[in-house]
Amino acid sequence: MTSATQPSPAAGPFASAPGEATLDRISAVRVSLVRLPLHAPISDAKVLTGRQKPLTEIAFLFARISTEDGHEGIGFGYSKRAGGPGLYAHAKEIAPELIGEDPSDTGRLWQKLVWAGASMGRSGLTTQAIAAFDIALWDLKARRAGLPLAKLLGAHRDSVRCYNTSGGYLSMPVEQVLENTSLSLSRGIGGIKIKVGQPDTRTDLRRVRAVREHIGDDVPLMVDANQQWDRTVAARMGRALEEFDLTWIEEPLDAYDSEGHAALAAALDTPVATGEMLTSVAEHTDLIMNGAADFIQPDAPRVGGITPFLQIMALADHKSLSMAPHFAMEIHLHLAAAYPRATWVEHFEWLEPMFNERLELRDGRMIVPSRPGLGLSLSDQAAAWTSDETEVSG
Incomplete structure (x- = not known):
């Protein structure tokens, strides 16, 4: 497992201007690659037709977003078979785009992240990497409101x-x-x-x-x-x-x-x-x-x-x-x-x-759980299955 702290980039043209409606700012983003092993290999019709091998593990991309006011949100994406390291690599590249931003601006931040990797397309791996951040932002928003998502x-x-x-x-x-x-x-x-x-x-x-x-x-x-x-x-x-x-x-x-x-x-x-x-x-x-x-x-x-x-x-x-x-x-x-x-x-x-x-x-x-947000917290087992991790902070 590796861990790094990187400085935040200078505010770009898509950063929100300070104003009365901006109540909080994103101070840190942590991304993790977690490999979940399955108890036994799993096969569906894609395996029987020879298109895929049996599924033995799932790679998860976790994003944890923290703010200056002490709020936090958790989100994740995943890949079955190939793709997990690619999700993690893309997420590491675009994570600094969130530092200093208002976490409430979910729609604008989604657009900012997709344009950060637009040359790679607006579907597939690029958007799946964004998912972990977007879900974490919605989790954070609901937690701050004290409501289930x-x-x-x-x-x-x-x-x-x-x-x-x-x-x-x-x-x-x-x-x-x-x-x-x-x-x-x-x-x-x-x-x-x-x-x-x-x-x-x-x-x-x-x-x-x-x-x-x-x-x-x-x-x-x-x-x-x-x-x-x-x-x-x-x-x-x-x-x-x-x-x-x-x-x-x-x-x-x-x-x-x-x-x-x-x-x-x-x-x-x-x-x-x-x-x-x-x-x-x-x-x-x-x-x-x-x-x-x-x-x-x-x-x-x-x-x-x-x-x-x-x-x-x-x-x-x-x-x-x-x-x-x-x-x-x-x-x-x-x-x-x-x-x-x-x-x-x-x-x-x-x-x-x-x-x-x-x-x-x-x-x-x-x-539907009564706990705020998604109502989830990561277990010690998830930490044990983490193969790589990076943190970006302001």
Whole structure:
């Protein structure tokens, strides 16, 4: 692990001029690269088709922002498989841009950070690195207000329906998947999602049937093909899966095939869900405006944080879409609670060792915590998994 303290840059043209409305200033920014090991290698359809190797760890970029008045916020982004060191390197480069700024100016600071790395683009790695800072700024804002983030944004509910994904991977035999579903439901989780997309579609259908018979007709069930079907297979499998009364079919096609998703959504009774792999508001706009999803699944760390996520929420609401944010329940619980239409949040217990707090599950729902901000603090285990760290101060 390395640590460095760098001086802040001179105020540039995008720095806010001092005024009565500027109540505080950012005094320090710390960025950390944390590697979370998984208990066992995880495989979905991308592994079975040979496109990826089994997932063994997740790299997290943490940002901690402190102000002159003693306020602090925590945010994070992540990368599965390659990309973590790249996120960290870009974050180190742009972190000095925040020193001396008013932490309340979330929209302007997002623009400042994206323009700092604009030659690398406005999606992908550059915006995912910004996400950690943006989420930390929103966490700080809510903490300073003494409110849970959901309440700061304007909550429509104090709990959100939740479903489990981590117990339904293709690397698990069906007997283990059934055992995992029972455990999830006993913990208070409301729905079950399992992975599909095997080379032999009959195997997928047998696994789905086994899970449906195991949990009964009243428990919501979803499937996720992780982009591994072409249009023909997706149409055939969509029709074959209709009998199981699924809540949705997730990522049946390539993430950028908005035309194909739109045609499939129009042809099937089962709702189509997608969007998790997209990394900008513009990409989500194309998806939404083409009618390519019944459930939109944005991921705040992937699209650049809460600031752009709120833009996606507004457009999805305008188009009367349901929403089920991808992964990172610790962040997305608050955002889902602030969405006016039907929402789900995805339960993954993988991140729990990195935080001192736990989210409460009750009667099929995840409860919005009463703690200010995201309601999270980093654990000693997160510190032990930190492989590199840099601090910038004024």
